[in-house]
Amino acid sequence: AQSVAQPEDQVNVAEGNPLTVKCTYSVSGNPYLFWYVQYPNRGLQFLLKYITGDNLVKGSYGFEAEFNKSQTSFHLKKPSALVSDSALYFCAVRAYTGGFKTIFGAGTRLFVKA
Amino acid sequence: EADIYQTPRYLVIGTGKKITLECSQTMGHDKMYWYQQDPGMELHLIHYSYGVNSTEKGDLSSESTVSRIRTEHFPLTLESARPSHTSQYLCASSDGTSQIYEQYFGPGTRLTVT
Numbered sequence: 360a361q362s363v364a365q366p367e368d369q370v371n372v373a374e375g376n377p378l379t380v381k382c383t384y385s386v387s388g389n390p391y392l393f394w395y396v397q398y399p400n401r402g403l404q405f406l407l408k409y410i411t412g413d414n415l416v417k418g419s420y421g422f423e424a425e426f427n428k429s430q431t432s433f434h435l436k437k438p439s440a441l442v443s444d445s446a447l448y449f450c451a452v453r454a455y456t457g458g459f460k461t462i463f464g465a466g467t468r469l470f471v472k473a
Numbered sequence: 474e475a476d477i478y479q480t481p482r483y484l485v486i487g488t489g490k491k492i493t494l495e496c497s498q499t500m501g502h503d504k505m506y507w508y509q510q511d512p513g514m515e516l517h518l519i520h521y522s523y524g525v526n527s528t529e530k531g532d533l534s535s536e537s538t539v540s541r542i543r544t545e546h547f548p549l550t551l552e553s554a555r556p557s558h559t560s561q562y563l564c565a566s567s568d569g570t571s572q573i574y575e576q577y578f579g580p581g582t583r584l585t586v587t
Contacts (some may be wrong), residue, residue, distance in 0.1 A: 393575055401562050402479075402578030403516075410574070447513060452573055461576060465515040 361454035361473040364466035372440045373472050380467045382450030391453035392433040393461070394424055399447045403436060406448075415418045420444070440471045479564050480550035486554055487587055492586050494582045495550045496564030503570060503575070505547040508563040509533060510581075516563065522547060523569065554586040 372378045384390055391410050395403040407418025414426045423437045435448060443453045450464040477498040478584055486492055499506065508531075518531030518569040522541040536558070537551050547566075561583045565576040 392573055395576075395578075400581070400583075402477075402565070402580050403576075404574045405577065422582055449516070459516070461574075463516045466513075468513065 361452070361456050363450055363452045363462050365448075365450055365467045367371060367467050368465075369468045369470065371470045371472065374442050375439050378437050378440040378444070378459050378469065378471070380448050380469060382433045382435065382449075382464060383427045384433060384450075384452045385452040388455065389432075390433075392424075392426065392451070393424070393451040394418065394428055394433075394435050395449045395451060395463075396420075396446050397449065397466075403449060406435070407430055440469075442471050442473050444470045474575065477564065477566055477577050477579040479562075479582050481582060482563045483585075485585045485587060488553075488555055490554050492551050492554055492561055492584070494564075494584070496547045496549070496579055497545050497566050498547075498566045498577070498579075499545060499566070500507060500566060500577065502566035502568045503544065505541065505568045506565040506567075506576065507531070507537075507539060507547070507549050509535065509567065510561045510563055511563060512583075520549065552582075559584060559586050 393408045394406040397403045407416050409416045409426045417423045449466050449468050480495045490493045503524045509517040509519050510516045512554045517533035519535040520539040528539050561581050563581045564579040567576045
């Protein structure tokens with residue numbers, strides 16, 4: 360079955376420290392992978408995507424993600440967290456399920472403490 | 474911010490009322506989506522459209538209906554609102570022709586049925 364998993368409901372990190380939000384996927388064929396961020400009372404905003412090419416993808420607000428085919432992972436990273444990064448983060452994969460659809464993970468809440 | 478709009482942003486309405494949630498986008502995207510999301514929780518796809526006069530039900534069963542008479546407009550209607558419909562509704566669009574794939578989200582409508 361096509362799926363995406365975010366194993367952590369919540370990630371806590373101190374401001375200035377590096378952060379990682381984990382995502383693993385299970386799809387047949389080549390995966391198209393995405394990260395979105397949701398701030399309170401807002402819709403989701405696209406952060407970055409992996410379609411093909413370099414395994415390290417850079418996106419908005421200093422975020423990056425590394426595609427690892429052997430581990431079927433697409434973890435979101437940032438070298439130095441900001442309090443303003445506190446939000447809900449969704450990983451997503453575009454997969455074929457009787458038609459191409461985007462499957463979203465359950466979300467990971469990131470708390471960055473000052 | 475993407476050019477996708479939802480109105481109203483907040484709606485409190487009594488049981489049994491008919492409501493229509495509006496969604497419009499000015500990007501010319503052919504694909505549009507409706508998601509239901511309890512605050513801070515995962516997204517559930519309830520409807521999608523791949524173009525004018527095309528509508529499909531999503532993964533989560535919903536009593537709502539949608540229409541797509543114009544490319545830019547994708548309203549969602551509840552004929553008789555119930556407290557179980559209380560949730561946040563997110564509209565999104567994507568450009569299927571350019572193979573960009575990421576979705577652009579509106580700010581959401583938070584619906585409360587009393």
